[in-house]
Amino acid sequence: MNNAQMEILILAILTSLTCTLCGTFLVLRKMAMMSDAISHSILAGIAVAYLYTKNIHSPLLIIGATITGLLTVALVEVLKNTNLVSEDSAIGLIFTALFSIGIIIISKYAHNVHLDTDAVLLGEIAFAPFRRLNIGNIDFGPKAFYIIGSILILNILFISLFYKELKISTFDPALAFALGITPGIVHYGLMGVVSITAIGAFDTVGSILVVALMTVPPLTAYLLTNKLKHMILVSGILGILTGVIGYHVASLLDVSISGSMASVAGLIFAIAFIVKVIGVKPLNF
Amino acid sequence: MKYKVLSLVIVLVILSASYALYLYTSNITNNASLPSNNKLQVVTTTTMITDLLKVLGEDAIDVHGLMGPGIDPHSFQATEGDVIKLSNADIIFYNGLHLEGKMADLFEEMSKRNIPTYAVTDAIDKSKLLAGEDNYEGSYDPHIWLDVMLWKDVVVFVTDILVELDSSNAYVYSKNANNYIEELKILHEYVNTVALKVPEEHRVLITAHDAFQYFGIAYGFKVLGLQGLSTETQAGIADVRNLADFICQHKIPAIFIETSVQTRHIEALKEAVQSRNFNVEIGGELFSDSMGDLHEPEGTYIGMVKHNIDTITKALNP
Numbered sequence: 218m219n220n221a222q223m224e225i226l227i228l229a230i231l232t233s234l235t236c237t238l239c240g241t242f243l244v245l246r247k248m249a250m251m252s253d254a255i256s257h258s259i260l261a262g263i264a265v266a267y268l269y270t271k272n273i274h275s276p277l278l279i280i281g282a283t284i285t286g287l288l289t290v291a292l293v294e295v296l297k298n299t300n301l302v303s304e305d306s307a308i309g310l311i312f313t314a315l316f317s318i319g320i321i322i323i324s325k326y327a328h329n330v331h332l333d334t335d336a337v338l339l340g341e342i343a344f345a346p347f348r349r350l351n352i353g354n355i356d357f358g359p360k361a362f363y364i365i366g367s368i369l370i371l372n373i374l375f376i377s378l379f380y381k382e383l384k385i386s387t388f389d390p391a392l393a394f395a396l397g398i399t400p401g402i403v404h405y406g407l408m409g410v411v412s413i414t415a416i417g418a419f420d421t422v423g424s425i426l427v428v429a430l431m432t433v434p435p436l437t438a439y440l441l442t443n444k445l446k447h448m449i450l451v452s453g454i455l456g457i458l459t460g461v462i463g464y465h466v467a468s469l470l471d472v473s474i475s476g477s478m479a480s481v482a483g484l485i486f487a488i489a490f491i492v493k494v495i496g497v498k499p500l501n502f
Numbered sequence: 503m504k505y506k507v508l509s510l511v512i513v514l515v516i517l518s519a520s521y522a523l524y525l526y527t528s529n530i531t532n533n534a535s536l537p538s539n540n541k542l543q544v545v546t547t548t549t550m551i552t553d554l555l556k557v558l559g560e561d562a563i564d565v566h567g568l569m570g571p572g573i574d575p576h577s578f579q580a581t582e583g584d585v586i587k588l589s590n591a592d593i594i595f596y597n598g599l600h601l602e603g604k605m606a607d608l609f610e611e612m613s614k615r616n617i618p619t620y621a622v623t624d625a626i627d628k629s630k631l632l633a634g635e636d637n638y639e640g641s642y643d644p645h646i647w648l649d650v651m652l653w654k655d656v657v658v659f660v661t662d663i664l665v666e667l668d669s670s671n672a673y674v675y676s677k678n679a680n681n682y683i684e685e686l687k688i689l690h691e692y693v694n695t696v697a698l699k700v701p702e703e704h705r706v707l708i709t710a711h712d713a714f715q716y717f718g719i720a721y722g723f724k725v726l727g728l729q730g731l732s733t734e735t736q737a738g739i740a741d742v743r744n745l746a747d748f749i750c751q752h753k754i755p756a757i758f759i760e761t762s763v764q765t766r767h768i769e770a771l772k773e774a775v776q777s778r779n780f781n782v783e784i785g786g787e788l789f790s791d792s793m794g795d796l797h798e799p800e801g802t803y804i805g806m807v808k809h810n811i812d813t814i815t816k817a818l819n820p
Contacts, residue, residue, distance in 0.1 A: 220528055221589035222582075324738060343580035344608050347588055351615055356529050358521070373510075467582040474582055 221346035226464055228345050228361050229478065232422050233430055233456030235369040237438075238376055239411045240431035241449050244439055245387050247304055251290070251408070252431040254312035255415045256424040258289040260319030268326055279420065286412035289315060294404065342422040342474050361421035368417045375410050376449075379403060384445055422475060429479035430456055437486045440493045455485055542668050545591040547602050548575050549793040550647045551622060553803045555595060558661060558678045562671040566591070571795050574762040576603050593667060594619040595660060599631070599644035601791075618667065625659030626652055632715050645790065648717035650690040650807060654683055689804055693811045697721040704818045708745065708757040710768050713790035721811075728767050742767075746774035749782050756785030756817035762792040785817025 218226075236252075243251055262285030266278045289311055296307040340361070350357040357363075376383065386393035386400040393400050411431075418427040438452035463478030470477070542563040546552040552567030559565060566587040569578055575597070588594075596602055596609050598621025609619040623631075623646055630652065632643040646652040661679035665672040697705070705723045707714050712727030726748070728741060749757070749771075757772065759765045768784065775782045788810050794800025800809045 219586070219589055221585050225585065340604075341580050343582065343585050344588075344605070346585070347608055348611055349615065356525065356615075358525055362521075464582070471581050471583040473579045474585075476579070477582075 222464075222468070224346040224359055224362075225342060225474065226461065228342060228359065228365065228422065229460030229464055229474075230457050231362070231365045231369055232342075232418055232426065233434070233460045234453055235365055235372055235414060236418060236427055236430035237434045237452040237456040238369075238372040238449065239407065239414050241435040241438070241445075241452050242376075242383060242387060242407055243411060243431060244435040245445075245448075246404075248308065249432040249436065250305065250308055251293075251411055252415045253424075253428045254293075254308045255286045255289055255412055256419060256428060258312040258315035258319075259283075259285045259416065259419075261285050261315040261322070262288075262319075264319045264322035264326075268322065279416070283413065283416050285315060286416050287409060290408035290412050291405070294401075294408070298401075340419065340421045340423050342426060345421055364417050364421050368414050372410060372414060375406065379406065383407065387445075425479050426475035429475075429482045430459065433479075433482035433486050434459060437482075437489045440486075440489045455482075459485060542664075542671075543590050543592045545587050545594045547578075547596040547605070548791070549573075549801075550653075550803055550806075551595050551597060553793065553801075554622075554653075554657060554660060557682050557803075558657070558664060558675055559671075560674060560678060562668070562674045563664075569792065571792055571801065572761050573792050575601050575791050578602065578605070591617065593617075593663070595622055597621065597644055598623040599642045599646075601644035618663075620660075620663055622656045622660060625656045632719070643712070643715050645713045646716055647803070648714055648790070648807075648810075649720035650686050650693060651720065652716060653803070654686045654690075657683055657686065685804060689807055693721055693807060696811050696815050697723070700815050700818045701820065703752065704755060704820070706752065706754050706818075707814060708749065708754065708771075709788060709790065710758075710760045710763040710765070711790070713760065714788075717810075723814075728771060729763075742771055742774050745771055746778060749775050750778045750780040753780070754782060754818075755820065756783045758785045758788045758814070758817070760790040761787050761794070762790060783817060786813040788813060 240249075240252075243249055259282040262281035262283070263278050266275070266281030270277050292311045293304070293307045296302055296310060297304050302310065345359050345361040348360050350360045350363060382393070382398045382403045385396065386398055386403045390400045393403070415427055415431070434455040435448065435452040437455050438448045442448045442451050459478055459482040463481035464474060466472075466481060467474040467477035542559070543566065544555050544559065544563050545566045545568065546555050547568050549567060549569060549571055552565055552569075555563065555565045568580070568584050568587065569575055594609055594612065594617065596606060596619065598606060600606060602609075606621070609621070613619040623642075623644060626646055628642075631646070633641065646656070657679055661675050664675045668675075706726065707718060707723045708726045708728070710727065711729040712725070714723070714725045714727070717723065718725035726745060728745060748754070757768055759768045772782055772784060789800060789806045793803065793806045794809070799805035
């Protein structure tokens with residue numbers, strides 16, 4: 218195993234931990250598809266930023282993407298709070314609307330430019346070891362380590378600081394309200410973290426992997442445990458397993474790394490599902 | 503809570519310390535790795551560039567192409583094997599002008615770290631490049647290989663780089679380049695003569711995406727693409743309607759599909775033409791962004807260009 222391969226493996230482990238942390242709360246709040254929604258809706262932000270800068274390489278495009286990610290989250294909240302549509306429908310409504318705005322802008326004003334989310338944002342984990350942070354002549358390793366690392370720290374900080382609030386408002390919003398926790402604020406905070414995590418991770422490892430890691434390991438853990446702390450722990454472990462096994466499968470078959478990891482995540486879920494159906498009691502540590 | 507924070511900090515310190523050690527050792531080995539006596543490891547992107555390097559380098563270099571036949575360079579998915587190819591690369595050749603999407607950024611970044619990476623389109627003088635329709639800065643049509651004379655400039659450019667980088671094999675590269683340039687000149691003549699056999703009013707090339715602009719200018723075809731330069735943009739209803747009207751008006755006998763682009767848009771266009779009581783044939787498959795299978799004649803650049811012009815003239819001749 219050479220350096221590049223080892224770095225991909227480390228990156229996969231960091232990404233797994235990051236995505237499963239906020240993914241756990243998404244799954245519990247029935248918003249598992251939020252990351253997928255963000256991966257589409259950001260096209261609108263990218264398109265608008267491109268019209269403004271006329272330059273595919275401008276960092277403004279990524280800022281535009283982040284703003285649209287937060288906007289998606291906020292709009293879904295507003296729509297859901299009317300109680301006229303459910304959360305999943307709100308997600309479906311908002312992201313298709315933003316995505317289609319992005320497509321219309323591109324087909325109207327940037328028809329002949331290679332402009333799409335791929336061109337601006339979607340990273341590829343296979344290339345991550347080759348984008349390095351160099352200061353002077355010293356090589357500080359892949360940039361992705363620093364991006365994912367800081368997002369991981371953000372996630373750990375947010376979840377450990379607001380653990381109680383998150384837990385209560387996830388399972389019993391009414392109680393949370395009675396206790397003086399504003400579920401809305403906690404929710405916006407969480408969604409903000411999700412949005413930043415999603416976009417940062419899209420840029421470094423690609424969207425398929427992020428969506429898979431945010432949803433599948435937490436869902437698998439949800440089958441196996443029934444305590445929040447255990448669920449976070451189990452989904453983290455499953456995320457790491459997904460990354461390590463997925464990488465070796467990709468190496469064995471010479472296929473796309475993120476595709477292979479996402480498939481392994483699905484496979485692990487299938488195994489857990491069968492175990493559950495056959496009837497094994499949930500794990501209690 | 504105190505213990506938790508403490509253990510977290512300890513874990514963090516251990517992790518960063520081992521990472522620092524790893525960086526330290528890899529920095530040392532990086533500086534020590536001088537060019538070895540082994541063959542030059544060349545990594546290429548599109549099948550056209552891979553073919554060129556194989557012709558020029560023969561046995562003197564190992565060529566590792568990232569993209570296989572039939573792959574749309576814009577939506578290329580890297581595999582695990584590509585990681586190994588890239589990490590062992592001594593030199594990288596790619597097309598540039600946004601053909602490879604975001605991968606080009608990667609190569610530009612690598613070149614800043616003194617890994618020799620070259621966009622072969624840098625060989626072409628900017629004045630010869632066609633702009634993308636939007637005329638935004640830096641947006642040029644990347645499909646230069648479809649004009650054989652432009653590709654000849656690329657051959658010269660790539661040869662110069664190889665000669666400079668690996669002077670011990672300079673003789674091999676120059677000899678192969680000279681022979682190949684002669685072959686390309688003959689090819690260019692061939693395409694010109696065959697193209698002239700098509701009656702002038704039929705010299706219209708309609709394909710799935712706008713890849714053939716350089717070809718059109720070099721060999722006197724009017725070129726109309728259903729989609730824009732990017733293979734990812736969708737053809738609008740108006741695009742299909744306008745093209746269908748154009749085909750009926752000018753009685754164009756055939757339209758073409760491309761091996762690396764989906765066929766459904768061209769089929770929709772054919773149906774739109776039929777609904778206007780005119781019949782347009784699908785003239786066959788053209789190789790635009792990718793060459794044919796390695797074992798077939800179309801698996802080389804010369805074979806691909808011949809296949810394209812033969813298919814076009816056969817379908818457009820009445």
